[in-house]
Amino acid sequence: xxxxxxxxxxxxxxxxxxxxxxxxxxxxxxxxxxxxxxxxxxxxxxxxxxxxxxxxxxxxxxxxxxxxxxxxxxxxxxxxxxxxxx
Ligand SMILES: [Zn+2]
Numbered sequence: 001x002x003x004x005x006x007x008x009x010x011x012x013x014x015x016x017x018x019x020x021x022x023x024x025x026x027x028x029x030x031x032x033x034x035x036x037x038x039x040x041x042x043x044x045x046x047x048x049x050x051x052x053x054x055x056x057x058x059x060x061x062x063x064x065x066x067x068x069x070x071x072x073x074x075x076x077x078x079x080x081x082x083x084x085x086x
Contacts, residue, residue, distance in 0.1 A: 005074060013069035024057030 007014050029048050031038065037047045065074040 008067040010067060010072045011070040013067050015068040016065045016074055017068050018061055018065055020059045020061040022057050022059050026053055026057060028053060
């Protein structure tokens, strides 16, 4: 029988986070005038497009979970299983 964790066993908080390692190349477009938004000659507003900033990166997520409040490592799901109960 599996008993899923409903909250942090240390402080009772109901959110957790995982960590990941990011690697690769980040590309950031900038303007020579330093502005992130600008108007063209027809007064249309434009923004520097950095939506593809992370396209050349890879994220490898780790499986460990940590409480978002007290930062303590949470037990793995397999560590909270109690008996086989078949
Ligand atoms: Zn906690």
